[in-house]
Every structure is written in structure tokens, then in C-alpha cells.
Amino acid sequence: MSDMLEIEIKCYCDDDEKVRKKLSEIGAGFIEKRRESDVYFNHPSRDFKETDEALRLRNVNGKCRITYKGPKVSLITKARIEHETETGDFTTIRNILLSLGFVESGVVEKDRHIFSYRTMEISIDYVDGLGIFVEIEQIGRLKDKIEKELFDTASKLGLTKFERRSYLQLKYFS
């Protein structure tokens, strides 16, 4: 998956019931709901707030994944290089990162309800302390084409207010 971009848009959501109704109307399929607990780390010798990178451990039902996100490469979406893989237990991988000088920068917890629409993944996120958002995501190389599809889909769902900042930024740095 090298050189593939994770291209996504984040939308403010005032009325999640309305979004669910529209998801049903356009034929999006419900995949699953899950509780995601994310711990973000800052780098020992560079500031991810300045470099626009992220390193995250995500706990979902006791399973842990590690994700690196590179700087955003689009002015309108959150398109960026992403490397993600599963890891063993959370405590050990956290101990490795702390031993290497990484510092915990924040925790974001949310209930995520995931839908599938064409080649996109659409999530209604109930983020603790922040509210409700909808994220629309696709993996690929054709950034401009995908970005148009994402915004078209947001429009179909009645979503018109967008946010490029991460939940971490919204929670801790806004």
C-alpha cells in the first residue's frame, strides 16, 4: 500500500438521524459499530504539531493497531500517506514508544458507526467531549478524482460544514 493516500473529509453533523436516513436512501450498507480508544504520541525530537504528522495507537475491543500519518498533501481534504498495522498488546507497544522517548500527547475516544458506500467508508463518529462528526474516506492515488467523490457524497448526505483538523487538534489545541 506504499504511495497510496488515505483521502478523507471530516464533516460537522448536527443531525445524525437525518444522515442515517440519507445513507439508507443512497444505498450505503451498515458495517459495524465499535468503540475506538486512540492514544496519540509526539516525537522525541520533532513536534508533530508543526510537522503535521501523527503517531497513534488505537484500541478496538482489546486489539491494538499502530498508525503513522504523514503531513497532509491537499489543501481541501485530509489526504496523506498512512502506514498502519496491527501490534501485540497495547501496554508493551506503549512501553516501547515511551522508552524511545515518545510522549503521550492526548487521548481521543469515540463510538464509531461505519457504513460502506461504493468504494468509500463513511463513519458517524460520536466523539467524547467534541460531538458528532461524519468522516468519508477512500484509499487511492487519484487524489483530485477521489476528493470530488467525497464532497459529492457529503452533499448527498446534506453535510456542508467541513473540518481539516484532527479530533486530537480539536480536543487539545483549539
Place this chain on the structure above:
Amino acid sequence: MSDMLEIEIKCYCDDDEKVRKKLSEIGAGFIEKRRESDVYFNHPSRDFKETDEALRLRNVNGKCRITYKGPKVSLITKARIEHETETGDFTTIRNILLSLGFVESGVVEKDRHIFSYRTMEISIDYVDGLGIFVEIEQIGRLKDKIEKELFDTASKLGLTKFERRSYLQLKYFS
């Protein structure tokens, strides 16, 4: 396993057949043999050669583990804090480390024949480019007691020449 130490000694081995015979005589049981391919990384902002730390990705039969080793805490063995857990695919975790500024510092490949003796793990290591070594290891907190047991076991196996440096150091920095 926090605060537990990985305590091990590395012994030069001139005659692996003799060691196998003695392992059999003292009742050590053969566990498995495997090919281990280790990639070591250096830190983006500190030099592990100076801090006596190590970060390693180990491939064994397509499975990958990540290991952090802290500085040695004994003058006679290789006792140190160790955090190790499995990870997803090697390529992705390597890409995450490279993106974070870690630099590959070397590769060590070996055939390892593993035996179990009391609460110790004994390995005959056929290290590419370096030769044959025997490592005797135990995990625990009672450093002095364990160190004595390790050297007693080495003595039973006829091993008298020891090495505190890692295979990485022996291969690249000696």
C-alpha cells in the same frame, strides 16, 4: 513483564557437537530450530551505540516481532529491560519506523537451535558471518542469583569464553 530483566550470557562455541552432547547429558530438551532475520534501527536523535539501547525487528517464518532493549544493568551479563511484542507485517512496521526518522543500522541473520533447561532457554546460534555461539537466558528479577545459574550452566556445557557485545556490534563495530 514490566521491571523483569532479560538476563543472558553469550558464549563462544568452538565445538557445537560437544555442546549438544552435554545438553543431552544434563537433560536439556530440544524445543525448535528456526531462521531469525533481525533488522536493527538507530534512533533519530540519540545514538544507541552510546546509550547501549537497541530497537529490533525480528522476522521468523514470516512473523514479525518488535523489541526494545534498554541499557545493560550488569557488568558481567547482558541483563537489561526488554519490551517485546508481535507486530503486523514487517514492511509496514519498517515504513513506520523509517517515517519517524529511525535509520537501519544493520542486519543479523542466524539459524537458532533452541533448548530448554530448568527455567533457562539455551540457544546454539549459527550466525551468518560470525560463527557459532551459545546464548543462555532467563527472565526474572533476581539478577545475581540468575547470573550465577547462567554461568554454572555454561560451565556444565564446557563453555568458558564469554562475550557481552551483541551480534550487531560484533558484525559492524568490532
